[in-house]
Amino acid sequence: MIVRGLILALGLLCACPVVAETAPAETIVAGxxxxxxxxxxxxxxxxxxxxxxxxxxxxAPTAEPLQVIxxxxxxxxxxxxxxxxxxxxxxxxxxxxxxxxxPSFYAIATTAPLDDILSATEDLRHRISVPRAIRAVGISDExxxxxxxxxxxxxxxxxTGSYTVDQGAVRLTEDTLFRADxxxxxxxxxxxxxxxxxxxxxxxxxxxxxxxxxxxxDGIERFFFRMAKDQPLLYGIxxxxxxxxxxxxxSAAFRWMRP
Amino acid sequence: xxxxxxxxxxSVNAFLxxxxxxxxxxxxxxxxxxxxxxxTPLLFFIGIPPAVAVATGANQVVASSVSGVLAQVRRKAxxxxxxxxxxxxxxxxxxxxxxxxxxxxxxxxxxxxxQLCYVLFLGLVGxxxxxxxxxxxxxxxxxxxxxxxxxxxxxHGLPFKMKFRASGLYISVLPPLAVGALVGFLxxxxxxxxxxxxxxxxxxxxxxxxxxxxxxxxxxxxxxxxFTTVMHAVTSQTxxxxxxxxxxxxxxxxAQIGARVGVKLRADQLRIMLALLVLAxxxxxxxxxxxxxxxxxxxxxxxxx
Numbered sequence: 001m002i003v004r005g006l007i008l009a010l011g012l013l014c015a016c017p018v019v020a021e022t023a024p025a026e027t028i029v030a031g032x033x034x035x036x037x038x039x040x041x042x043x044x045x046x047x048x049x050x051x052x053x054x055x056x057x058x059x060a061p062t063a064e065p066l067q068v069i070x071x072x073x074x075x076x077x078x079x080x081x082x083x084x085x086x087x088x089x090x091x092x093x094x095x096x097x098x099x100x101x102x103p104s105f106y107a108i109a110t111t112a113p114l115d116d117i118l119s120a121t122e123d124l125r126h127r128i129s130v131p132r133a134i135r136a137v138g139i140s141d142e143x144x145x146x147x148x149x150x151x152x153x154x155x156x157x158x159x160t161g162s163y164t165v166d167q168g169a170v171r172l173t174e175d176t177l178f179r180a181d182x183x184x185x186x187x188x189x190x191x192x193x194x195x196x197x198x199x200x201x202x203x204x205x206x207x208x209x210x211x212x213x214x215x216x217x218d219g220i221e222r223f224f225f226r227m228a229k230d231q232p233l234l235y236g237i238x239x240x241x242x243x244x245x246x247x248x249x250x251s252a253a254f255r256w257m258r259p
Numbered sequence: 260x261x262x263x264x265x266x267x268x269x270s271v272n273a274f275l276x277x278x279x280x281x282x283x284x285x286x287x288x289x290x291x292x293x294x295x296x297x298x299t300p301l302l303f304f305i306g307i308p309p310a311v312a313v314a315t316g317a318n319q320v321v322a323s324s325v326s327g328v329l330a331q332v333r334r335k336a337x338x339x340x341x342x343x344x345x346x347x348x349x350x351x352x353x354x355x356x357x358x359x360x361x362x363x364x365x366x367x368x369x370x371x372x373x374q375l376c377y378v379l380f381l382g383l384v385g386x387x388x389x390x391x392x393x394x395x396x397x398x399x400x401x402x403x404x405x406x407x408x409x410x411x412x413x414x415h416g417l418p419f420k421m422k423f424r425a426s427g428l429y430i431s432v433l434p435p436l437a438v439g440a441l442v443g444f445l446x447x448x449x450x451x452x453x454x455x456x457x458x459x460x461x462x463x464x465x466x467x468x469x470x471x472x473x474x475x476x477x478x479x480x481x482x483x484x485x486f487t488t489v490m491h492a493v494t495s496q497t498x499x500x501x502x503x504x505x506x507x508x509x510x511x512x513x514a515q516i517g518a519r520v521g522v523k524l525r526a527d528q529l530r531i532m533l534a535l536l537v538l539a540x541x542x543x544x545x546x547x548x549x550x551x552x553x554x555x556x557x558x559x560x561x562x563x564x
Contacts (some may be wrong), residue, residue: 015409016315039263040261041262041501042260042261042262042263043262043263043270044270045270046262071390071404077560077561078560078561079558079560079561080558080559081554081557082556082557082558082559083553083555084552084555084556084557086551088369088494089549090548091547091549091550091551091552091555092371092548093369093370093371093557102562107555120308127274131433143333144503149556152556152558153556153558154553155556156556156557156558157558181555186261186263186269186270187268187269187270187306188268189268194368206525212275217265220265221263221265221501222265224266224499225265225266225500226266226501228266228496228498229496232493232496233297233489233492233493234488235434235492235496235498235500236488236490236491236492236493236498237489237505238265238500239318239488239492239498239500240318240321240488240489242322242500242503242504242507243318243319243321243322243325243485243488243507244321244322245323245325246322246507246508246511247322247323247324247325247326247328247329247507247511247514248319248325248326248328248329248503249511250514250515251325251328251329251330251511251515252329253324254330254519255333256343
């Protein structure tokens with residue numbers, strides 16, 4: 001009985017996405033203004049234009065309005081959130097929660113408030129909203145109030161511009177053409193960034209598409225970064241030589257200027 | 260002019276870094292401290308990740324110390340013998356310090372320990388130095404009793420005596436070794452060159468003349484911070500050379516100006532100013548520990564293994 005029940009349940013689980021995704025009536029055709037971002041010494045951030053159109057085989061359904069959600073996601077990193085508490089009159093880190101994997105950068109742009117255009121189950125499935133994008137599995141064992149830690153993480157990352165939610169930033173023209181500008185901040189890290197575009201109707205995801213942006217350090221940035229990773233001892237000695245030479249150079253220059 | 264730093268992975272104003280390097284370099288040349296206890300908090304403040312700030316700060320201190328020492332060498336104000344003895348003690352002390360640092364890191368309480376170390380030693384050193392230097396300042400302005408330059412204490416009864424020509428001292432090598440070891444230990448644990456402890460220790464514990472102290476302290480700081488820089492570069496890869504170069508450019512110029520200004524000032528005035536600076540940093544760290552912070556949460560980001 002139990003086994004049959006399980007099989008039935010599994011079958012239902014598997015069937016659901018299939019039903020939802022068979023031959024979508026509306027599909028996305030999309031492009032990016034650039035698929036490669038170079039971080040050079042004068043890098044102050046970059047703006048990516050994400051644009052596209054909705055392709056239809058049949059006339060658009062009119063019951064619920066079409067909505068677009070665009071997410072840009074940086075490479076995943078591990079994060080530790082610490083909370084200070086007063087211990088013997090001194091403020092010190094007393095509790096911490098380790099987040100196994102969270103995006104280093106996460107931007108959401110939508111046509112309307114996210115809660116109105118995306119149902120909770122679809123959010124859970126596609127990990128679209130910021131709290132869902134942070135993979136906080138099993139953290140409840142680490143501290144008694146781990147959800148507060150996740151809230152704090154989102155707040156801190158939003159303050160530094162690493163997480164942004166821009167509701168209404170996607171412009172949709174005649175239910176067909178859409179475009180959005182997503183700003184990449186200057187404190188960007190290297191890696192493969194994932195751009196996801198979702199079409200929703202009545203909170204349900206109708207179609208989705210994924211594109212990639214490669215963010216790489218270039219020129220002198222690349223040279224220092226690679227050397228620090230590949231030749232750490234040589235890099236350290238070079239840093240000392242630069243320091244020593246600069247110290248000597250300044251001393252000699254000043255003696256020459258004012259003997 | 261914004262510049263993106265390859266290891267810190269943030270974009271900051273290049274002129275701000277030049278200016279910060281200049282101010283810390285000026286202090287370094289003036290007082291004979293490396294400036295590690297100033298540059299690291301300043302870098303935190305402008306958003307450089309702590310690990311990068313500590314390692315790169317050490318690299319900058321190497322440059323400003325070299326610049327400062329060369330200025331002092333020309334004035335024959337460096338006691339290389341004393342510096343060598345201090346350094347020998349320092350190597351032993353810092354090796355022990357690195358071991359303690361690793362044990363405390365594993366226990367997860369290194370931040371608190373470092374901050375308490377700062378408050379304790381900065382407060383102690385700053386307070387003692389301020390009291391002494393004010394007293395000698397008043398005495399000299401009133402033109403009172405002549406101060407004896409060499410007071411005989413139990414220190415002078417110890418064996419293994421050695422002549423320190425530049426300092427005009429004939430004392431046992433044991434106290435300089437012990438001072439060197441203590442400073443080396445603290446430097447490794449607190450991530451600083453240790454100048455702010457070394458300078459008063461040499462003046463008050465060893466009786467080295469103030470004019471020689473600055474050059475000699477800078478001389479041994481070069482080696483301590485050079486060692487720290489290479490250790491950080493190899494173990495944690497957190498030395499940002501672009502950041503260091505900008506700080507260094509400002510720092511070496513500042514150190515030269517500081518050394519020149521230092522010649523024009525009186526020794527007791529210099530000590531009063533250094534004492535006030537040390538107490539100010541101590542007060543800032545103490546307040547951070549005692550006052551309710553505006554944000555009790557903090558995030559540390561590390562790449563996935």
